[in-house]
Amino acid sequence: MRAISKSFGTFLAVDNVTLDIRPNEFFTLLGPSGCGKTTLLRMIAGFELPTEGQVLLDDRDISSLLPNQRPVNTVFQNYALFPHLTVAENIGFGLKMLGKPKADIAAVVARMLKLVHLDGRGDNPVTQLSGGQQQRVALARALAPQPKVLLLDEPLSALDLKLRKSMQIELKRLQAETGITFVFVTHDQEEALTMSDRIAVMSQGQVRQVGSAREIYDRPADRFVADFIGETNFLEGTLAGSEGSMASVRLKAGGIIRAGLPEGGAPKADLTVVVRPEHAELAAAGSGTFDGTLGEVIYFGTDTHFHVRLDDGGTFIVRRQNTRSGAAAPETGARVGVRLGEGAAQILKD
Ligand code: ATP
DSSP states (O other), X not given: OEEEEEEETTEEEEEEEOOOOOTTOEEEEEOSXXXXXXXXXXXXXXXXXXXXXXXXXXXXEOTTSOGGGSSEEXXXXXXXXXXXXXXXXXXXXXXXHTTOOHHHHHHHHHHHHHHTTOTTOTTSBGGGSOHHHHHHHHHHHHHTTOOSEEEEESTTTTSOHHHHHHHHHHHHHHHHHHOOEEEEEESOHHHHHHHOSEEEEEETTEEEEEEOHHHHHHSOSSHHHHHXXXXXXXXXXXXXXXXXXXEEEEETTSSEEEXXXXXXXXXXXXXXXXXXXXXXXXXXXXXXXXXXXXEEEEEOSSEEEEEEEETTSOEEEEEEEOOSSOOOOOOTTOEEEEEEOTTOEEEOOO
């Protein structure tokens, strides 16, 4: 996508987005409700025309093609199956519309039924299937014409948590087996992190960062991304020096830490550093990177969260995995140190 914008009246829903989605990747558009993910997807599908910019596929400008002229198919949240047709008729529908011979359609439908693990269910009325099975039919129907790109608009949001988890694995498998490029829309960060090769994080019509789950989690580019994905500590400080991709930061809460620089170098003298709670550990006061006073200690089963009140008034959360032997925790009110692991701290660009 090249410099794509979409306005509805005076409202700018998608604001100058340029994205390169690679062949055969599981690519996710992630962002809060209303950030423009669906509008962007609808422009790839051709249901919506960009106000500005181009949609390119294999270097060909497809911006002005009708939806059915694009080698692209969509799976919707509500499945949109034909209730009066059987499973097989639903899956073969697109191929029939393309005028394919009956024998060819039957062969593809049989292959698709196998692919989505619904062998033997082809003659069932589609209404007799469970929600998860209907979702598989919707996927098979969209994959049957072998599109180059499959667009998925929050396809799992109608399923309960357990089914949703198993369909996440199923979708990963389908993408890998078919080799078709998947563009997946979700507002669920965990879903995006577990499924995607790469993620574009969106806010207010703009793409804030593109990268692998690891890159986005470990090196969030800005405050929005850091805050939207997972739990994060924000530390205020000033730049004390830099070398290559690393910098020294003097924290307002006391102590000097080494932190990764954002792309393009340090933004300004006053800056914000982010640290994930699991990338820090408690230490004896005076022996860590900085000190504070232990506040709430919250037990979560798999891990425990320690809230450390910093001397600049902020709070820093340390997450420790619980073990059977369970190391003794300091008492609330005690002075403690916080030690940061190598590479734990990242400077934001805003
Ligand atoms: P959700 O997850 O809630 O669907 P989204 O990130 O997919 O959110 P979009 O559906 O792309 O967001 O909508 C982006 C913004 O554009 C919203 O504020 C929405 O109200 C607005 N919008 C979308 N379609 C239209 C339309 N046809 N006319 C006017 N405004 C629209």
